[in-house]
Each structure stands twice: as structure tokens, then as C-alpha cells.
Amino acid sequence: MNRNRTLTLALLGAVAIAPTAFAQDGIDTRSKRFAIVGGYALAEPTQDPTIAGTKAKVDGDGAATLSASYYITDNFAIEAWGAADKFGHRVNTAAGKTASVAAQPYALSGQYHFGSASQTVRPFVGLGYFESNFSEETATPTGPLAGQRIGVDTAKGAMATVGVDANFHPNWFARADVRYLHGKPDVAINGVDSGEAKLNPVVLGVGLGARF
Template sequence: MRIITALALATATVIAAPAFAQDNTDTASGKRFAVVGGIAHLQPKGDAGAGIGDIDGDPAPTLSASWYLNDNFAVELWGAADKFNHRVNSDTGAKLGTVEQQPLALSAQYHFGQADTTFRPFVGVGYYESNFSNEDIPALDGLHVGVETAKGAIGTVGVDMNINPTWFVRADARYLHARPELTVGGQGSGSDLKLDPWVVGLGIGARF
């Protein structure tokens, strides 16, 4: 279902772009708010812990809202509108279980160039938290195995392609420094997972 949603959003972006491009009566400069909806793929790194091999990535819809202090500096609230679902595999390729997560981040961003430039790259840095849930991992000594909330730094690089002063297409990549602790029976185990995922996204936005 998420893959179908991703394809639908990408198709809608391509189809809608020519219609949006007809509005050329104002300027992007001075507009202070922007919202973006899209789809992103979150891919944790492999070898996250002892006995763990690959962790499958997953797509999910995302939303963001930004407030621009001026044409170049912005503060963005970004998050997943649904959960990313991951299959966890052993270092031999066998399935260990599944887990879901849903990140939320607050970042400061710098957008290069003039507001009406067709291609505007940007960079950002901030803080995020990602809540893990629905852990379906084999119990240890009969006790539930879970994953604590991941917290830490997030870095962003991306580019906006201006269609007109209101509408734009966004492509971005986000790196999350994720070292959540494993829990056993609700208690910390002292063992951290080194997930450090990349989140690559595509979306369409509007500024006003």
C-alpha cells in the first residue's frame, strides 16, 4: 500500500506541475510559511547489533511545515504521517522479527540563492525523536524485547524546484543519528542499536 501511495504522489506531482506553472503573477520573496507533503524511504544501516544483519527499509508519507525568518533562513517541523515498518534479519539472513518507527524533527535550515531561483538547494540541522512500536521480536527468557525511543541530531540536504511563486517540488535526504537502547521486560539492557538511517524523500510544497 505504501509503495502504491508513493507512486501515486509522484505521478500527481508530474501531472500537476504544468497547471501550477500558469500562475506567475507574484513572487516567492517575502512569503513566510511553507508546507510540504510527500513520500520518503527510511533505510537503517546493517549490522546494527550483535547477531543482526540487514534491516529492511520502508516508505511512508511525510509532512512538514516551515516558518521563514527571511528568504534564506527557516525553521522546519518535519515528521512521518505514518509508521515505517522494518523487517529485522539475522546476520545469516533469517528473519528475526519486525518493528515500526515514526520520527518527528525540528530543524534550522539555510536556503541558498534568491527566493524565485528555479533550483534552490538547502541544508539543515536539528533534533529529532523517533518512537518505536509494535515490536515483534522473539522474547528473551519469556520477557518482551523492545526498542527505546531514538533521540539525537538530524542533518538535512535538499533542493527545491520552483514551479511558480507558490508551488515547488522538493527532493531531500536526511541523516538521523540513531542509537536506541534495547529493552527486555521493560528494563534497559545496556545494549544499543546502531541504526543511523538515511531518509530520502520527494514531495510537493506550497508557500504563502
């Protein structure tokens, strides 16, 4: 968690200084309306759920991500984003490892990119809707839920994004972003409601993008 917090603060600092530090014109991308980004992200839950009356700690994990954007104007874009692979999460309680689960989020959001299309560095913010599918819910054979069937509903809710693009070619750019996913899916054990998997993860990502 400390690693993610440090990287998040560094990225937010970069976003804050970018408009003044890189206000000069650089690479002109005004004719480019589509962009795709392939990258890697770390998902770290910000809250600990209570399952069957027991407080649980859910570990974070990393996965590959993909996004596709259409720029309506030089400043406004619509982005489809998602994990290309699953984030694997280990669930721990005071009794030790209790279960494991995989999550695969995807989202649609609107974004505002600051400055002009010819700036070398462009910060952006976004707001949208996400869903995260949970699968591979497995109780640890020696844990307190051994032999029981665990199910986690699909997480749904709002997603906020802050990031920055660094243009180094008319068709290529680097990206760093932080996403906050807010949702509270229900958890069932043997078909009985047993709490909420309110993880509200922060997803910290970096990637390489192509614009055309």
C-alpha cells in the same frame, strides 16, 4: 541499499550544480513566509545493530511525510518535519526473520536556502534535532526470540538535511531531500538491556509544497 545510494548521489549532484545552472531569476516568492510539504520517503538503516550478542540486519521501508516551515528571512527557515505514517522494519539474523518494529520520526531543524527567493531552483541544507518513536515490536513466532518481549527506546539525536526546491509557481514547488538521523536507542528483551538499535537511517524523500 544500492537503490538509495544511487538516488542520493543523483540528488547531491543536482544540489551541487543548481546554483550555477539556475542562477537566473524566475518566480518571485519573497512575500511568502510559510510553507508546507507533503511527500513520501524511504528510510534505509546505514548500520546493523547487535541484539543479545547477535548481529542483525534491519530492512528499510517507505512512509508518507509532512513538514511545515517558517522563513525568518529569504534564506533562513525553521522546519518541523515528521513521518505521517510509520516506517515498518523487518529484523533479520543468520537464523532468518527474527522480529519486526515500526518507527515514526519527527524533527525540528534550522535551514539555509541558497540564492535569492526569485531563483527557479534553490538548494538548501539543514541541521537539527530528531526523535523517533518505536512501537509494534514483535518477535517472529518461529524465530530465535519467539515468545519473548522486545522493547526499543525512543531514538534521539542530530539530523542533517540536504535538499533542493524547484519553484514552478509563486505558491507551489517540488522538493527532493536527503536526511541523516543519528541516534542509538537501547533495546531490551524481557526488560533486560540487550544492545542498541543503532540504525542511523538515511531518509530519501520527494514531495509537493505549497507556499503562502
